[in-house]
Amino acid sequence: MAEDKFDRGSALTVFKSDRHEDIMALVLSLVIALLVYVFI
Amino acid sequence: MVYTRRTVWPLVFGIIMVAYAYLVQSGAMGPVIKFLGTARSADEMRILGYCFGAVGIVAGLWQLLAPPKEGEGDYYLSTVGGVIFIMMVAFVVKWGLDPLMAQWGRAAQPTLGFNFASVMNLNYVVMGIIAGIIIVNVFKVPAWAENGVRLSRLGLKTGVILLGALYSLAELAHLGRLSIVLIGVFVLGSVGVVLWLGVRRNMPNSMTGVLAAGVGVCGVSAAVAVAPVVKAKSTEIAYTIGTILLFGVICMFLFPIVGKAMGMGFIQFGAWAGTGILNSAQVAGAALAFQPTGIETLKVAEIFNITRVLFLPIIVLWLAVWYVKREEGAEKVDLVQVVVGKFPIFVLGFILMFALSSTGIFAPAQHYQGSYFDNSDKAMTTKDKEGKPVSTLLGDKDLAALKAEADKVQRQDQKAALQRLIENKKLMSIDDDDTLRGVVNAKIMGKAANDVLTKAHRAVRHTAKKIAMFRDLIAWFFTFGLVGLGMQITMSSIKQAGGQPLVVGSIVGVIKAIGSLIVVWLLVAETI
Numbered sequence: 001m002a003e004d005k006f007d008r009g010s011a012l013t014v015f016k017s018d019r020h021e022d023i024m025a026l027v028l029s030l031v032i033a034l035l036v037y038v039f040i
Numbered sequence: 041m042v043y044t045r046r047t048v049w050p051l052v053f054g055i056i057m058v059a060y061a062y063l064v065q066s067g068a069m070g071p072v073i074k075f076l077g078t079a080r081s082a083d084e085m086r087i088l089g090y091c092f093g094a095v096g097i098v099a100g101l102w103q104l105l106a107p108p109k110e111g112e113g114d115y116y117l118s119t120v121g122g123v124i125f126i127m128m129v130a131f132v133v134k135w136g137l138d139p140l141m142a143q144w145g146r147a148a149q150p151t152l153g154f155n156f157a158s159v160m161n162l163n164y165v166v167m168g169i170i171a172g173i174i175i176v177n178v179f180k181v182p183a184w185a186e187n188g189v190r191l192s193r194l195g196l197k198t199g200v201i202l203l204g205a206l207y208s209l210a211e212l213a214h215l216g217r218l219s220i221v222l223i224g225v226f227v228l229g230s231v232g233v234v235l236w237l238g239v240r241r242n243m244p245n246s247m248t249g250v251l252a253a254g255v256g257v258c259g260v261s262a263a264v265a266v267a268p269v270v271k272a273k274s275t276e277i278a279y280t281i282g283t284i285l286l287f288g289v290i291c292m293f294l295f296p297i298v299g300k301a302m303g304m305g306f307i308q309f310g311a312w313a314g315t316g317i318l319n320s321a322q323v324a325g326a327a328l329a330f331q332p333t334g335i336e337t338l339k340v341a342e343i344f345n346i347t348r349v350l351f352l353p354i355i356v357l358w359l360a361v362w363y364v365k366r367e368e369g370a371e372k373v374d375l376v377q378v379v380v381g382k383f384p385i386f387v388l389g390f391i392l393m394f395a396l397s398s399t400g401i402f403a404p405a406q407h408y409q410g411s412y413f414d415n416s417d418k419a420m421t422t423k424d425k426e427g428k429p430v431s432t433l434l435g436d437k438d439l440a441a442l443k444a445e446a447d448k449v450q451r452q453d454q455k456a457a458l459q460r461l462i463e464n465k466k467l468m469s470i471d472d473d474d475t476l477r478g479v480v481n482a483k484i485m486g487k488a489a490n491d492v493l494t495k496a497h498r499a500v501r502h503t504a505k506k507i508a509m510f511r512d513l514i515a516w517f518f519t520f521g522l523v524g525l526g527m528q529i530t531m532s533s534i535k536q537a538g539g540q541p542l543v544v545g546s547i548v549g550v551i552k553a554i555g556s557l558i559v560v561w562l563l564v565a566e567t568i
Contacts, residue, residue: 005186006041006187006190007041008115009190010190011190011528012190012193012528013190013191013193013194014115014116014119014187014190014191014194015194019385021193021194021197022197022385022386022389023385024194025194025197025198025200025201025385025386025389026201026385026386026388026389026392028194028198029198029201029202029389029393030389032198032202032513033202033205033393033396036402036506036509036510036513037401037402037506040505040506040509
Protein backbone atom coordinates (compact mmCIF):
# COMPACT_ATOMS: atom_id res chain seq x y z
CA MET A 1 0.00 0.00 0.00
CA ALA A 2 1.61 3.21 -1.05
CA GLU A 3 1.67 6.00 1.45
CA ASP A 4 0.19 8.48 -1.05
CA LYS A 5 -3.09 6.54 -0.93
CA PHE A 6 -3.73 8.21 2.42
CA ASP A 7 -3.61 11.89 3.21
CA ARG A 8 -3.33 11.15 6.95
CA GLY A 9 -1.27 8.78 9.05
CA SER A 10 1.19 6.50 7.28
CA ALA A 11 1.22 3.17 5.49
CA LEU A 12 1.23 1.52 8.93
CA THR A 13 -1.35 3.52 10.86
CA VAL A 14 -4.50 5.60 10.45
CA PHE A 15 -3.41 7.92 13.24
CA LYS A 16 -1.52 11.17 12.82
CA SER A 17 1.43 9.92 14.84
CA ASP A 18 2.71 6.99 16.88
CA ARG A 19 1.79 8.96 19.98
CA HIS A 20 -1.88 9.18 18.89
CA GLU A 21 -1.91 5.46 18.15
CA ASP A 22 -0.35 4.68 21.53
CA ILE A 23 -2.95 6.78 23.35
CA MET A 24 -5.80 5.09 21.46
CA ALA A 25 -4.36 1.67 22.36
CA LEU A 26 -4.13 2.76 25.99
CA VAL A 27 -7.72 4.04 26.10
CA LEU A 28 -8.99 0.86 24.41
CA SER A 29 -7.05 -1.32 26.85
CA LEU A 30 -8.34 0.53 29.91
CA VAL A 31 -11.95 0.27 28.68
CA ILE A 32 -11.48 -3.48 28.11
CA ALA A 33 -9.86 -3.88 31.54
CA LEU A 34 -12.79 -2.07 33.17
CA LEU A 35 -15.31 -4.30 31.38
CA VAL A 36 -13.42 -7.44 32.40
CA TYR A 37 -13.19 -6.19 35.99
CA VAL A 38 -16.91 -5.40 36.21
CA PHE A 39 -18.48 -8.27 34.27
CA ILE A 40 -16.19 -11.31 34.68
CA MET B 41 -10.06 12.92 0.19
CA VAL B 42 -12.98 10.47 0.59
CA TYR B 43 -12.09 7.06 2.06
CA THR B 44 -15.43 5.29 2.05
CA ARG B 45 -15.87 3.02 -0.95
CA ARG B 46 -19.34 2.05 -2.11
CA THR B 47 -19.28 -1.72 -1.84
CA VAL B 48 -21.48 -4.60 -0.82
CA TRP B 49 -18.68 -6.70 0.71
CA PRO B 50 -18.72 -5.58 4.39
CA LEU B 51 -22.47 -6.30 4.37
CA VAL B 52 -21.90 -9.73 2.79
CA PHE B 53 -19.14 -10.58 5.28
CA GLY B 54 -21.35 -9.41 8.16
CA ILE B 55 -24.22 -11.66 7.01
CA ILE B 56 -21.84 -14.62 6.64
CA MET B 57 -20.50 -14.08 10.18
CA VAL B 58 -23.98 -13.86 11.73
CA ALA B 59 -25.13 -16.91 9.74
CA TYR B 60 -22.10 -18.88 10.91
CA ALA B 61 -22.72 -17.91 14.55
CA TYR B 62 -26.37 -18.94 14.18
CA LEU B 63 -25.41 -22.30 12.65
CA VAL B 64 -23.02 -22.92 15.56
CA GLN B 65 -25.71 -21.97 18.08
CA SER B 66 -28.35 -24.18 16.43
CA GLY B 67 -26.03 -27.17 16.43
CA ALA B 68 -26.01 -27.47 12.63
CA MET B 69 -22.23 -27.05 12.62
CA GLY B 70 -21.88 -29.82 15.20
CA PRO B 71 -20.41 -32.48 12.84
CA VAL B 72 -17.88 -29.99 11.39
CA ILE B 73 -16.88 -28.77 14.86
CA LYS B 74 -16.53 -32.37 16.01
CA PHE B 75 -14.43 -33.26 12.94
CA LEU B 76 -12.12 -30.28 13.46
CA GLY B 77 -12.03 -30.72 17.24
CA THR B 78 -12.95 -27.08 17.91
CA ALA B 79 -15.73 -27.62 20.46
CA ARG B 80 -13.76 -25.56 23.00
CA SER B 81 -14.11 -22.52 20.74
CA ALA B 82 -17.88 -22.86 20.18
CA ASP B 83 -18.78 -20.02 22.58
CA GLU B 84 -16.13 -17.83 20.98
CA MET B 85 -17.57 -18.59 17.52
CA ARG B 86 -21.04 -17.54 18.62
CA ILE B 87 -20.04 -14.36 20.45
CA LEU B 88 -17.48 -13.08 17.95
CA GLY B 89 -19.60 -14.16 14.98
CA TYR B 90 -22.66 -12.23 16.20
CA CYS B 91 -20.68 -9.17 17.37
CA PHE B 92 -18.51 -8.66 14.30
CA GLY B 93 -21.34 -9.80 12.02
CA ALA B 94 -23.64 -7.13 13.44
CA VAL B 95 -20.94 -4.47 13.07
CA GLY B 96 -20.31 -5.64 9.49
CA ILE B 97 -24.00 -5.46 8.59
CA VAL B 98 -24.49 -1.96 10.07
CA ALA B 99 -21.26 -0.61 8.56
CA GLY B 100 -21.97 -2.39 5.28
CA LEU B 101 -25.42 -0.83 4.97
CA TRP B 102 -23.98 2.59 5.81
CA GLN B 103 -21.16 2.12 3.30
CA LEU B 104 -23.61 0.95 0.62
CA LEU B 105 -26.39 3.45 1.11
CA ALA B 106 -25.05 6.66 2.67
CA PRO B 107 -23.42 9.13 0.28
CA PRO B 108 -19.76 9.46 1.42
CA LYS B 109 -18.70 12.90 2.60
CA GLU B 110 -15.17 13.96 3.31
CA GLY B 111 -14.43 14.38 7.02
CA GLU B 112 -13.67 12.68 10.33
CA GLY B 113 -16.68 10.35 10.11
CA ASP B 114 -15.73 9.19 6.64
CA TYR B 115 -12.08 8.71 7.63
CA TYR B 116 -12.60 6.66 10.80
CA LEU B 117 -15.81 4.79 9.88
CA SER B 118 -14.23 3.63 6.62
CA THR B 119 -11.78 1.59 8.72
CA VAL B 120 -14.61 -0.73 9.84
CA GLY B 121 -14.58 -2.52 6.46
CA GLY B 122 -10.91 -3.37 6.90
CA VAL B 123 -11.48 -4.63 10.44
CA ILE B 124 -14.27 -6.92 9.21
CA PHE B 125 -12.04 -8.08 6.34
CA ILE B 126 -9.16 -8.97 8.71
CA MET B 127 -11.51 -10.67 11.18
CA MET B 128 -13.05 -12.75 8.37
CA VAL B 129 -9.56 -13.99 7.43
CA ALA B 130 -8.75 -14.53 11.13
CA PHE B 131 -11.95 -16.61 11.63
CA VAL B 132 -11.18 -18.80 8.60
CA VAL B 133 -7.60 -19.30 9.76
CA LYS B 134 -8.26 -19.83 13.49
CA TRP B 135 -11.41 -21.96 13.31
CA GLY B 136 -10.78 -23.66 9.95
CA LEU B 137 -7.23 -23.88 8.61
CA ASP B 138 -5.50 -24.19 11.98
CA PRO B 139 -7.41 -27.26 13.24
CA LEU B 140 -7.49 -28.72 9.72
CA MET B 141 -3.72 -28.44 9.40
CA ALA B 142 -3.31 -30.01 12.84
CA GLN B 143 -5.50 -32.94 11.67
CA TRP B 144 -3.47 -33.34 8.46
CA GLY B 145 -0.24 -33.20 10.43
CA ARG B 146 -1.39 -36.02 12.70
CA ALA B 147 -2.78 -38.03 9.77
CA ALA B 148 0.47 -37.79 7.80
CA GLN B 149 2.67 -38.61 10.78
CA PRO B 150 2.78 -42.41 10.23
CA THR B 151 3.80 -41.91 6.58
CA LEU B 152 6.23 -39.00 7.01
CA GLY B 153 7.60 -40.04 10.38
CA PHE B 154 6.96 -36.58 11.84
CA ASN B 155 4.04 -34.19 12.36
CA PHE B 156 4.70 -31.59 9.66
CA ALA B 157 2.12 -29.15 11.08
CA SER B 158 3.85 -29.19 14.46
CA VAL B 159 7.42 -29.19 13.09
CA MET B 160 6.74 -26.36 10.62
CA ASN B 161 4.62 -24.50 13.22
CA LEU B 162 1.69 -24.27 10.81
CA ASN B 163 -0.67 -22.82 13.41
CA TYR B 164 -3.09 -19.90 13.25
CA VAL B 165 -0.42 -17.28 13.93
CA VAL B 166 1.88 -18.29 11.10
CA MET B 167 -0.99 -19.09 8.75
CA GLY B 168 -2.62 -15.75 9.56
CA ILE B 169 0.49 -13.85 8.49
CA ILE B 170 0.94 -16.06 5.41
CA ALA B 171 -2.72 -15.52 4.53
CA GLY B 172 -2.14 -11.76 4.83
CA ILE B 173 0.99 -11.91 2.64
CA ILE B 174 -0.83 -14.00 0.01
CA ILE B 175 -3.83 -11.68 0.00
CA VAL B 176 -1.76 -8.51 -0.46
CA ASN B 177 0.62 -9.94 -3.07
CA VAL B 178 -1.67 -12.23 -5.09
CA PHE B 179 -5.15 -10.77 -4.78
CA LYS B 180 -4.38 -7.32 -3.30
CA VAL B 181 -6.20 -5.86 -0.34
CA PRO B 182 -9.55 -4.53 -1.62
CA ALA B 183 -9.72 -0.73 -1.77
CA TRP B 184 -12.61 -0.61 0.71
CA ALA B 185 -10.50 -2.46 3.31
CA GLU B 186 -7.18 -0.65 2.86
CA ASN B 187 -7.81 2.08 5.41
CA GLY B 188 -8.87 -0.44 8.07
CA VAL B 189 -5.84 -2.68 7.56
CA ARG B 190 -3.81 0.19 8.96
CA LEU B 191 -5.46 -0.51 12.35
CA SER B 192 -3.57 -3.78 12.76
CA ARG B 193 -0.70 -2.16 14.65
CA LEU B 194 -3.25 -0.65 17.06
CA GLY B 195 -4.37 -4.23 17.71
CA LEU B 196 -0.82 -5.33 18.45
CA LYS B 197 -0.19 -2.41 20.78
CA THR B 198 -3.49 -3.02 22.61
CA GLY B 199 -2.51 -6.67 22.98
CA VAL B 200 0.84 -5.67 24.45
CA ILE B 201 -0.79 -3.28 26.96
CA LEU B 202 -3.33 -5.92 28.04
CA LEU B 203 -0.49 -8.39 28.44
CA GLY B 204 0.56 -6.35 31.48
CA ALA B 205 -2.53 -7.65 33.30
CA LEU B 206 -1.06 -11.15 33.24
CA TYR B 207 1.99 -10.20 35.29
CA SER B 208 2.50 -9.49 38.94
CA LEU B 209 5.32 -7.83 40.81
CA ALA B 210 6.55 -11.20 42.08
CA GLU B 211 6.88 -12.45 38.54
CA LEU B 212 8.87 -9.44 37.32
CA ALA B 213 11.18 -9.74 40.30
CA HIS B 214 11.73 -13.32 39.19
CA LEU B 215 12.64 -12.48 35.59
CA GLY B 216 13.50 -8.80 35.74
CA ARG B 217 17.19 -8.82 36.63
CA LEU B 218 18.12 -11.41 34.04
CA SER B 219 16.08 -9.75 31.30
CA ILE B 220 17.61 -6.33 31.97
CA VAL B 221 21.18 -7.64 31.91
CA LEU B 222 20.61 -9.86 28.88
CA ILE B 223 18.73 -7.26 26.89
CA GLY B 224 21.14 -4.49 27.89
CA VAL B 225 24.13 -6.42 26.58
CA PHE B 226 22.45 -7.37 23.30
CA VAL B 227 20.76 -4.03 22.61
CA LEU B 228 23.86 -1.95 23.25
CA GLY B 229 26.05 -4.55 21.52
CA SER B 230 23.83 -4.65 18.41
CA VAL B 231 23.71 -0.87 18.12
CA GLY B 232 27.50 -0.71 18.47
CA VAL B 233 28.08 -3.40 15.81
CA VAL B 234 25.66 -1.74 13.32
CA LEU B 235 27.39 1.64 13.79
CA TRP B 236 30.80 0.02 13.28
CA LEU B 237 29.72 -1.99 10.24
CA GLY B 238 27.80 0.92 8.71
CA VAL B 239 30.87 3.15 8.82
CA ARG B 240 33.07 0.34 7.44
CA ARG B 241 30.68 -0.23 4.52
CA ASN B 242 30.31 3.49 3.77
CA MET B 243 26.60 3.69 4.50
CA PRO B 244 25.15 7.18 5.06
CA ASN B 245 25.23 8.16 8.75
CA SER B 246 21.49 8.72 8.83
CA MET B 247 20.86 5.26 7.33
CA THR B 248 23.30 3.66 9.77
CA GLY B 249 21.74 5.44 12.75
CA VAL B 250 18.16 4.49 11.98
CA LEU B 251 19.18 0.89 11.17
CA ALA B 252 21.12 0.65 14.45
CA ALA B 253 18.02 1.66 16.39
CA GLY B 254 15.77 -0.69 14.42
CA VAL B 255 18.06 -3.70 14.74
CA GLY B 256 19.08 -2.96 18.31
CA VAL B 257 15.93 -1.89 20.10
CA CYS B 258 12.43 -2.83 19.07
CA GLY B 259 12.19 -2.72 15.31
CA VAL B 260 9.81 -0.42 13.53
CA SER B 261 8.86 1.93 16.36
CA ALA B 262 12.51 2.42 17.37
CA ALA B 263 13.46 3.20 13.78
CA VAL B 264 10.69 5.76 13.57
CA ALA B 265 11.57 7.21 17.00
CA VAL B 266 15.26 7.66 16.18
CA ALA B 267 14.71 8.96 12.63
CA PRO B 268 14.45 12.67 13.60
CA VAL B 269 17.55 12.43 15.77
CA VAL B 270 19.72 11.24 12.89
CA LYS B 271 17.80 13.24 10.26
CA ALA B 272 16.86 10.07 8.39
CA LYS B 273 15.02 10.34 5.08
CA SER B 274 11.74 8.51 4.62
CA THR B 275 13.41 6.14 2.14
CA GLU B 276 15.96 5.20 4.81
CA ILE B 277 13.22 4.55 7.34
CA ALA B 278 11.44 2.39 4.75
CA TYR B 279 14.68 0.48 4.04
CA THR B 280 15.18 -0.13 7.75
CA ILE B 281 11.59 -1.24 8.25
CA GLY B 282 11.87 -3.54 5.21
CA THR B 283 15.08 -5.08 6.56
CA ILE B 284 13.65 -5.56 10.03
CA LEU B 285 10.42 -7.08 8.73
CA LEU B 286 12.17 -9.40 6.28
CA PHE B 287 14.70 -10.60 8.82
CA GLY B 288 11.96 -10.81 11.44
CA VAL B 289 9.79 -12.98 9.18
CA ILE B 290 12.69 -15.40 8.67
CA CYS B 291 13.34 -15.43 12.43
CA MET B 292 9.68 -15.94 13.16
CA PHE B 293 9.67 -19.15 11.14
CA LEU B 294 13.14 -20.39 12.12
CA PHE B 295 13.16 -19.64 15.85
CA PRO B 296 10.29 -22.01 16.82
CA ILE B 297 11.77 -24.79 14.66
CA VAL B 298 15.19 -24.40 16.29
CA GLY B 299 13.61 -24.04 19.73
CA LYS B 300 11.63 -27.24 19.35
CA ALA B 301 14.61 -29.11 17.86
CA MET B 302 16.69 -28.11 20.89
CA GLY B 303 13.93 -29.05 23.30
CA MET B 304 13.78 -25.56 24.80
CA GLY B 305 11.33 -24.83 27.59
CA PHE B 306 8.79 -22.01 27.57
CA ILE B 307 10.91 -19.57 29.57
CA GLN B 308 14.06 -20.33 27.59
CA PHE B 309 12.36 -19.85 24.25
CA GLY B 310 10.55 -16.73 25.41
CA ALA B 311 13.82 -15.20 26.58
CA TRP B 312 15.55 -16.10 23.32
CA ALA B 313 12.75 -14.78 21.09
CA GLY B 314 12.43 -11.60 23.17
CA THR B 315 16.17 -11.00 22.89
CA GLY B 316 17.00 -12.25 19.40
CA ILE B 317 14.05 -11.25 17.18
CA LEU B 318 14.11 -7.68 15.94
CA ASN B 319 10.46 -6.69 15.75
CA SER B 320 7.85 -6.72 18.52
CA ALA B 321 5.09 -8.22 16.36
CA GLN B 322 7.33 -11.03 15.21
CA VAL B 323 8.45 -11.76 18.76
CA ALA B 324 4.79 -12.37 19.54
CA GLY B 325 4.40 -14.44 16.36
CA ALA B 326 7.34 -16.70 17.17
CA ALA B 327 6.29 -17.14 20.81
CA LEU B 328 2.73 -18.06 19.86
CA ALA B 329 4.01 -20.37 17.11
CA PHE B 330 6.23 -22.13 19.63
CA GLN B 331 3.39 -22.53 22.13
CA PRO B 332 0.03 -22.02 20.37
CA THR B 333 -2.00 -23.66 23.14
CA GLY B 334 -0.69 -21.53 25.99
CA ILE B 335 0.64 -18.11 26.68
CA GLU B 336 3.60 -18.65 29.03
CA THR B 337 6.18 -18.31 26.24
CA LEU B 338 4.52 -15.17 24.91
CA LYS B 339 4.56 -13.55 28.31
CA VAL B 340 8.24 -14.21 28.89
CA ALA B 341 9.06 -13.05 25.36
CA GLU B 342 7.09 -9.87 25.94
CA ILE B 343 8.82 -9.19 29.27
CA PHE B 344 12.15 -9.37 27.44
CA ASN B 345 10.74 -7.41 24.53
CA ILE B 346 9.34 -4.70 26.78
CA THR B 347 12.65 -4.51 28.64
CA ARG B 348 14.26 -3.85 25.26
CA VAL B 349 11.90 -0.96 24.60
CA LEU B 350 12.94 0.60 27.91
CA PHE B 351 16.44 1.05 26.45
CA LEU B 352 15.07 3.35 23.76
CA PRO B 353 15.89 6.64 25.55
CA ILE B 354 19.51 5.54 26.07
CA ILE B 355 19.82 4.57 22.41
CA VAL B 356 18.23 7.82 21.28
CA LEU B 357 20.78 9.76 23.32
CA TRP B 358 23.68 7.63 22.11
CA LEU B 359 22.74 7.92 18.44
CA ALA B 360 22.20 11.66 18.71
CA VAL B 361 25.69 12.15 20.13
CA TRP B 362 27.17 9.75 17.56
CA TYR B 363 25.42 11.51 14.69
CA VAL B 364 26.49 14.98 15.78
CA LYS B 365 30.05 13.75 16.08
CA ARG B 366 30.01 12.06 12.65
CA GLU B 367 28.25 14.83 10.76
CA GLU B 368 30.45 17.84 11.02
CA GLY B 369 28.31 20.90 11.24
CA ALA B 370 25.12 18.91 11.82
CA GLU B 371 22.33 20.87 13.41
CA LYS B 372 22.17 20.24 17.18
CA VAL B 373 19.29 18.10 18.31
CA ASP B 374 17.20 18.76 21.41
CA LEU B 375 17.68 15.39 23.12
CA VAL B 376 15.19 15.93 25.96
CA GLN B 377 12.48 16.93 23.52
CA VAL B 378 13.07 13.84 21.39
CA VAL B 379 13.03 11.47 24.37
CA VAL B 380 9.91 13.01 25.91
CA GLY B 381 8.16 13.28 22.57
CA LYS B 382 8.95 9.82 21.22
CA PHE B 383 8.88 7.45 24.20
CA PRO B 384 6.21 4.87 23.28
CA ILE B 385 3.18 5.38 25.53
CA PHE B 386 1.99 1.83 24.99
CA VAL B 387 4.98 0.72 27.03
CA LEU B 388 3.75 2.93 29.87
CA GLY B 389 0.31 1.35 29.34
CA PHE B 390 1.81 -2.09 29.78
CA ILE B 391 3.45 -0.93 33.02
CA LEU B 392 0.15 0.58 34.20
CA MET B 393 -1.72 -2.69 33.59
CA PHE B 394 1.06 -4.56 35.33
CA ALA B 395 0.73 -2.22 38.34
CA LEU B 396 -3.05 -2.74 38.42
CA SER B 397 -2.59 -6.50 38.22
CA SER B 398 -0.03 -6.45 41.03
CA THR B 399 -2.61 -4.89 43.36
CA GLY B 400 -4.72 -8.03 43.05
CA ILE B 401 -7.82 -6.61 41.36
CA PHE B 402 -7.83 -9.22 38.58
CA ALA B 403 -6.56 -12.19 40.56
CA PRO B 404 -5.17 -12.82 44.06
CA ALA B 405 -2.18 -10.49 44.45
CA GLN B 406 0.30 -13.33 44.74
CA HIS B 407 -0.76 -14.74 41.36
CA TYR B 408 2.04 -16.00 39.20
CA GLN B 409 1.35 -15.75 35.49
CA GLY B 410 -2.38 -15.65 36.13
CA SER B 411 -2.43 -18.76 38.27
CA TYR B 412 -2.50 -18.72 42.05
CA PHE B 413 -2.02 -21.15 44.89
CA ASP B 414 -5.00 -22.10 47.03
CA ASN B 415 -5.26 -25.35 49.01
CA SER B 416 -8.23 -24.40 51.19
CA ASP B 417 -11.04 -26.96 51.52
CA LYS B 418 -13.25 -24.88 49.24
CA ALA B 419 -10.58 -24.67 46.54
CA MET B 420 -9.86 -28.40 46.83
CA THR B 421 -13.41 -29.27 45.77
CA THR B 422 -14.60 -29.42 42.21
CA LYS B 423 -17.78 -30.63 40.52
CA ASP B 424 -18.28 -33.73 38.38
CA LYS B 425 -20.38 -33.90 35.21
CA GLU B 426 -23.59 -34.22 37.23
CA GLY B 427 -22.73 -31.22 39.37
CA LYS B 428 -21.88 -33.22 42.51
CA PRO B 429 -18.95 -31.95 44.61
CA VAL B 430 -15.77 -34.03 44.24
CA SER B 431 -12.64 -33.71 46.36
CA THR B 432 -9.32 -33.15 44.57
CA LEU B 433 -7.28 -34.53 47.48
CA LEU B 434 -5.00 -37.41 46.50
CA GLY B 435 -6.60 -40.86 46.79
CA ASP B 436 -5.17 -44.08 48.24
CA LYS B 437 -3.92 -45.26 44.84
CA ASP B 438 -2.15 -41.94 44.28
CA LEU B 439 -0.48 -42.10 47.68
CA ALA B 440 0.61 -45.70 47.03
CA ALA B 441 2.23 -44.65 43.76
CA LEU B 442 4.17 -41.91 45.55
CA LYS B 443 5.22 -44.10 48.48
CA ALA B 444 6.48 -46.79 46.09
CA GLU B 445 9.03 -44.43 44.59
CA ALA B 446 9.69 -42.03 47.46
CA ASP B 447 13.13 -43.58 48.02
CA LYS B 448 14.34 -42.23 44.66
CA VAL B 449 14.09 -38.68 45.97
CA GLN B 450 17.38 -37.83 47.66
CA ARG B 451 17.44 -34.07 48.21
CA GLN B 452 16.33 -33.15 51.73
CA ASP B 453 13.98 -30.31 50.70
CA GLN B 454 12.35 -32.52 48.05
CA LYS B 455 12.04 -35.41 50.48
CA ALA B 456 10.41 -33.18 53.09
CA ALA B 457 7.97 -31.67 50.57
CA LEU B 458 7.02 -35.14 49.32
CA GLN B 459 6.49 -36.35 52.89
CA ARG B 460 4.19 -33.41 53.64
CA LEU B 461 2.23 -34.14 50.46
CA ILE B 462 1.78 -37.80 51.43
CA GLU B 463 0.71 -36.90 54.99
CA ASN B 464 -1.79 -34.21 54.01
CA LYS B 465 -2.95 -35.60 50.62
CA LYS B 466 -2.43 -32.11 49.18
CA LEU B 467 0.40 -29.63 48.63
CA MET B 468 0.82 -27.46 51.70
CA SER B 469 2.64 -24.39 50.33
CA ILE B 470 3.83 -22.61 47.20
CA ASP B 471 7.38 -23.64 48.07
CA ASP B 472 6.39 -27.30 48.26
CA ASP B 473 4.63 -26.94 44.92
CA ASP B 474 7.72 -25.39 43.29
CA THR B 475 10.03 -27.95 44.87
CA LEU B 476 7.99 -30.90 43.63
CA ARG B 477 7.65 -29.34 40.15
CA GLY B 478 11.42 -29.64 40.08
CA VAL B 479 11.11 -33.36 40.90
CA VAL B 480 8.69 -33.78 37.99
CA ASN B 481 10.88 -31.81 35.55
CA ALA B 482 13.99 -33.75 36.53
CA LYS B 483 12.06 -37.05 36.06
CA ILE B 484 13.47 -38.42 39.30
CA MET B 485 10.51 -40.75 39.76
CA GLY B 486 8.61 -42.87 37.22
CA LYS B 487 5.67 -41.80 35.08
CA ALA B 488 2.95 -42.97 37.47
CA ALA B 489 4.39 -41.00 40.40
CA ASN B 490 5.05 -37.97 38.21
CA ASP B 491 1.43 -38.06 37.06
CA VAL B 492 0.31 -37.96 40.70
CA LEU B 493 2.60 -34.99 41.41
CA THR B 494 1.19 -33.20 38.38
CA LYS B 495 -2.33 -33.97 39.60
CA ALA B 496 -1.46 -32.55 43.05
CA HIS B 497 -0.02 -29.44 41.38
CA ARG B 498 -3.14 -28.88 39.30
CA ALA B 499 -5.37 -29.32 42.37
CA VAL B 500 -3.81 -26.34 44.18
CA ARG B 501 -3.14 -24.11 41.16
CA HIS B 502 -6.12 -22.13 39.97
CA THR B 503 -6.47 -19.73 37.07
CA ALA B 504 -8.38 -16.53 37.73
CA LYS B 505 -11.38 -16.11 35.41
CA LYS B 506 -10.49 -12.49 34.70
CA ILE B 507 -6.96 -13.45 33.72
CA ALA B 508 -8.33 -16.25 31.51
CA MET B 509 -10.51 -13.67 29.76
CA PHE B 510 -7.51 -11.39 29.28
CA ARG B 511 -5.62 -14.32 27.73
CA ASP B 512 -8.38 -14.94 25.16
CA LEU B 513 -8.65 -11.25 24.34
CA ILE B 514 -4.89 -10.90 23.95
CA ALA B 515 -4.78 -13.91 21.59
CA TRP B 516 -7.45 -12.28 19.40
CA PHE B 517 -5.79 -8.86 19.40
CA PHE B 518 -2.55 -10.49 18.32
CA THR B 519 -4.29 -12.59 15.67
CA PHE B 520 -5.93 -9.45 14.31
CA GLY B 521 -2.66 -7.55 14.37
CA LEU B 522 -0.62 -10.31 12.77
CA VAL B 523 -3.08 -10.96 9.93
CA GLY B 524 -3.05 -7.20 9.24
CA LEU B 525 0.73 -7.16 9.50
CA GLY B 526 0.90 -9.85 6.81
CA MET B 527 -1.27 -7.64 4.61
CA GLN B 528 1.40 -4.91 4.84
CA ILE B 529 4.30 -7.10 3.70
CA THR B 530 4.41 -6.55 -0.05
CA MET B 531 7.01 -8.04 -2.39
CA SER B 532 8.15 -4.52 -3.21
CA SER B 533 8.77 -3.79 0.50
CA ILE B 534 10.75 -7.01 0.72
CA LYS B 535 12.79 -6.07 -2.37
CA GLN B 536 13.27 -2.61 -0.89
CA ALA B 537 15.18 -4.16 1.98
CA GLY B 538 17.92 -5.33 -0.40
CA GLY B 539 21.44 -3.92 -0.58
CA GLN B 540 23.63 -2.65 2.20
CA PRO B 541 21.02 -2.26 4.97
CA LEU B 542 19.93 -5.85 4.43
CA VAL B 543 23.53 -7.11 4.57
CA VAL B 544 24.43 -5.12 7.69
CA GLY B 545 21.07 -5.80 9.37
CA SER B 546 21.31 -9.52 8.63
CA ILE B 547 24.88 -9.84 9.88
CA VAL B 548 23.98 -8.13 13.16
CA GLY B 549 20.66 -10.00 13.35
CA VAL B 550 22.39 -13.38 12.96
CA ILE B 551 25.07 -12.48 15.53
CA LYS B 552 22.35 -11.38 17.94
CA ALA B 553 20.21 -14.48 17.34
CA ILE B 554 23.08 -16.94 17.79
CA GLY B 555 24.68 -15.01 20.67
CA SER B 556 21.40 -14.77 22.57
CA LEU B 557 20.68 -18.45 21.89
CA ILE B 558 23.97 -19.45 23.50
CA VAL B 559 23.53 -17.14 26.48
CA VAL B 560 19.89 -18.14 27.06
CA TRP B 561 20.73 -21.82 26.68
CA LEU B 562 23.46 -21.52 29.30
CA LEU B 563 21.85 -19.09 31.74
CA VAL B 564 18.08 -19.36 31.67
CA ALA B 565 16.75 -22.25 33.75
CA GLU B 566 13.43 -23.84 32.99
CA THR B 567 11.03 -23.10 35.80
CA ILE B 568 7.59 -23.72 34.33
